[in-house]
Amino acid sequence: MVAEARKTVVLLLSGGLDSATVLAMTRAANCDVHALSVAYGQRHRAELSAARRVAQSLGAVSHRLLQINLDAIGGSALTDSSIAVPEAQSSSATADSIPVTYVPARNTLFLSLALGLAEVVGARDLYIGVNAVDYSGYPDCRPAFIEAFERLANLATRAGVEGAEFKVHAPLIGMSKAEIIRAGSKLGVDYAMTVSCYQAGDDGRACGRCDACHLRRQGFAASGLIDPTRYA
Amino acid sequence: MVAEARKTVVLLLSGGLDSATVLAMTRAANCDVHALSVAYGQRHRAELSAARRVAQSLGAVSHRLLQINLDAIGGSALTDSSIAVPEAQSSSATADSIPVTYVPARNTLFLSLALGLAEVVGARDLYIGVNAVDYSGYPDCRPAFIEAFERLANLATRAGVEGAEFKVHAPLIGMSKAEIIRAGSKLGVDYAMTVSCYQAGDDGRACGRCDACHLRRQGFAASGLIDPTRYA
Numbered sequence: 001m002v003a004e005a006r007k008t009v010v011l012l013l014s015g016g017l018d019s020a021t022v023l024a025m026t027r028a029a030n031c032d033v034h035a036l037s038v039a040y041g042q043r044h045r046a047e048l049s050a051a052r053r054v055a056q057s058l059g060a061v062s063h064r065l066l067q068i069n070l071d072a073i074g075g076s077a078l079t080d081s082s083i084a085v086p087e088a089q090s091s092s093a094t095a096d097s098i099p100v101t102y103v104p105a106r107n108t109l110f111l112s113l114a115l116g117l118a119e120v121v122g123a124r125d126l127y128i129g130v131n132a133v134d135y136s137g138y139p140d141c142r143p144a145f146i147e148a149f150e151r152l153a154n155l156a157t158r159a160g161v162e163g164a165e166f167k168v169h170a171p172l173i174g175m176s177k178a179e180i181i182r183a184g185s186k187l188g189v190d191y192a193m194t195v196s197c198y199q200a201g202d203d204g205r206a207c208g209r210c211d212a213c214h215l216r217r218q219g220f221a222a223s224g225l226i227d228p229t230r231y232a
Numbered sequence: 233m234v235a236e237a238r239k240t241v242v243l244l245l246s247g248g249l250d251s252a253t254v255l256a257m258t259r260a261a262n263c264d265v266h267a268l269s270v271a272y273g274q275r276h277r278a279e280l281s282a283a284r285r286v287a288q289s290l291g292a293v294s295h296r297l298l299q300i301n302l303d304a305i306g307g308s309a310l311t312d313s314s315i316a317v318p319e320a321q322s323s324s325a326t327a328d329s330i331p332v333t334y335v336p337a338r339n340t341l342f343l344s345l346a347l348g349l350a351e352v353v354g355a356r357d358l359y360i361g362v363n364a365v366d367y368s369g370y371p372d373c374r375p376a377f378i379e380a381f382e383r384l385a386n387l388a389t390r391a392g393v394e395g396a397e398f399k400v401h402a403p404l405i406g407m408s409k410a411e412i413i414r415a416g417s418k419l420g421v422d423y424a425m426t427v428s429c430y431q432a433g434d435d436g437r438a439c440g441r442c443d444a445c446h447l448r449r450q451g452f453a454a455s456g457l458i459d460p461t462r463y464a
Contacts, residue, residue, distance in 0.1 A: 068300040073345070075352035105348035108388045112344050113305070116337035120307035139393040148384040155380045156340045161371040 008032045009125040009169075010118045012110050013063070015050030016196045017216060018129035018172055021184035023058045025171055026127055028187050034121050035060040036114055040103070041071035041079040046204040050195040057193060062121075066113055076103040078198060085198045087209045099137050099211065101198055107140035111149050111168065119159050124166050126153075131172035131180060133215055146170050177219025185225055192228035205232040240264045241357040241401075242350045244342050245295070247282030248428045249448060250361035250404055253416035255290045257403055258359055260419050266353050267292040268346055272335070273303035273311045278432040285425045294353075298345055308335040310430060317430045319441045331369050331443065333430055339372035343381050343400065351391050356398050358385075363404040363412060365447055378402050409451025417457055424460035437464040 009026055013019045013035040026033050037051040048065065055063035070079050077083040077100040086100060107130065114126045130141035139145065146168050153166035160166060172180050184191065196216045197206035206213050208231045220227035241258055245251045245267040258265050269283040280297065287295035302311050309315040309332040318332060339362065346358045362373035371377065378400050385398035392398060404412050416423065428448045429438035438445050440463045452459035 064304050066301060066304055069298060070348070072296050072298055073349050073352055075348070102390055103348075104351035104390070105344050105388055108344040108347060108384065109341065112337050112340040115340060116302070116307070116335075117305050119336040120305055139390055140388045142387070145384070145387045148380070148387045152340065152377070152380040152384050155374070155377045156337055156372045158334055158336070158371055 006030045006032070007125060008034070008121060008123045009127055010034045010036060010114045010121065010123045011060070011127040012114050012129065013037050013051045013055060013060070014129070015047035015052075015054060015194060016129070016212075017177075017184070017191055017194045017219075018131055018180060019051075020054045020058070020189050020191070020194045021180050021187075022127050022129045022171060023054060023060065024184055024187035024189045027058050031125075033060045033127075034117060034123065035063040036117055037063065037065050038110055038113065039065060039067045040106070040109075041069055043078055043081075043085065044195065044198055044200045046200040046202055047195040050193055050204060053193045057190065064117065068109075070103065070106075070109075073104065077101045078103050085210050101211065102138055105140070107138075107145070108149070111153075115153050115157065115166065118166065119157055124159070124164050125169060126166065127169045127171070129172055130170050131175055131177070133177055141173075143170075143173060146173070176222070177215055178222035181219050181223040181225060185223075190228070192230070196229075201232055205230050207232060238262045238264070239357060240266070240353060240355045241359055242266045242268060242346045242353065242355045243292070243359040244346050244361065245269050245283045245287060245292070246361070247279035247284075247286060247426060248361070248444075249409075249416070249423055249426045249451075250363055250412060251283075252286045252290070252421050252423070252426045253412050253419075254359050254361045254403060255286060255292065256416055256419035256421045259290050263357075265292045266349060266355065267295040268349055269295065269297050270342055270345065271297060271299045272338070272341075273301055275310055275313075275317065276427065276430055276432045278429075278434055278436040279427040282425060282427040282436060289422065289425060296349065300341075302335065302341075305336065309333045310335050317442050333443065334370055337372070339370075339377070340381070343385075347385050347389065347398065350398065351389055356391070356396050357401060358398065359401045359403070361404055362402050363407055363409070365409055373405075375402075375405060378405070408454070409447055410454035413451050413455040413457060417455075422460070424462070428461075433464060437462050439464060
């Protein structure tokens with residue numbers, strides 16, 4: 001999925017396990033990676049410090065932090081302090097229903113920011129770390145969504161009008177958490193730097209109880225690798 | 233184009249002439265309008281004060297201001313102080329080429345924010361004030377872009393997955409500036425409240441020289457109505 005030729009790409013980097021793995025994949029493919037993180041009023045701001053460390057450690061050529069007050073919109077346990085983050089099982093991202101941690105239109109927003117940056121830095125390839133575990137719960141992690149965004153990108157932009165072809169790459173989309181962890185470990189990702197927990201403390205320590213912690217812990221167990229996550 | 237039945241809608245409100253007209257149209261159709269403005273690092277922040285006045289005067293049920301530092305991305309004369317805003321004619325929005333005032337992926341970003349808000353307030357109809365004059369210059373003002381976003385919206389959201397049908401309405405898309413001004417004037421829009429100028433002062437006074445001023449002035453002249461714009 002990752003391009004072989006040296007190219008300039010834009011990557012959405014959350015500071016979590018998945019996007020860190022995608023960064024390692026694009027770097028292994030010799031890409032010049034412009035990383036983009038978004039402070040959107042999420043509870044787990046510790047992931048943004050993690051994103052900075054990951055971008056530096058894995059050699060992104062730039063790392064931008066965009067700030068947007070999505071809490072003015074609300075509607076998600078991740079941005080609205082009046083909605084509790086559920087513990088795993090009570091509302092799992094792997095269940096049929098969409099969890100309360102869903103942030104309305106978040107990936108549409110993130111990809112539109114990545115698209116704007118791609119136009120400015122001259123990239124035609126956008127990378128996003130969505131995966132199969134997520135897309136069973138979140139609508140904007142499904143392959144059909146990724147394809148629809150790609151189509152939009154080519155209509156929405158100066159570059160598209162001028163004949164460029166944007167590609168949205170989601171190299172993890174068919175992978176399990178364990179497969180992702182194994183792939184990243186082979187590429188030298190230090191997952192101790194990453195933060196997945198929805199309510200991580202400012203020190204980056206994980207709660208060990210939310211869906212994100214649950215999926216991460218299961219992934220390490222299934223991968224047969226040591227889980228370096230620091231729990232509170 | 234504007235719905236007849238009472239419904240809840242989300243409207244992107246810039247504070248300019250076009251979106252104020254769309255607000256008047258939706259209010260005339262008895263819609264409950266949630267207005268959304270975006271502070272994205274634009275030079276012409278005066279349009280945001282104008283948006284607040286317009287939302288209040290025309291009876292939006294809510295008005296939210298989202299803030300995002302798009303100047304961290306740059307690439308436009310509107311957000312990058314190192315790129316000059318051109319005077320009209322030197323780089324007109326009506327010419328074939330895309331003007332330097334184009335903000336990369338701006339309408340994709342704005343519509344994604346409107347979509348997130350629509351999910352939260354239970355709206356299925358998004359309104360945006362793009363028009364024919366704009367779309368000859370800006371790629372993300374064309375009908376094909378609007379249609380592609382609508383398709384994306386139904387794949388991107390919890391509501392879409394649950395069977396809702398989002399509609400993106402661009403009721404001005406086929407109208408000239410003069411037609412827009414006549415339509416809004418009939419609905420009682422006080423255009424003195426609106427700010428179109430790309431480099432308006434904090435007092436809302438227009439430069440009279442940029443593309444936006446040029447198009448607005450021409451529009452009033454062609455409409456046969458008095459131009460209430462306050463020039464510097």
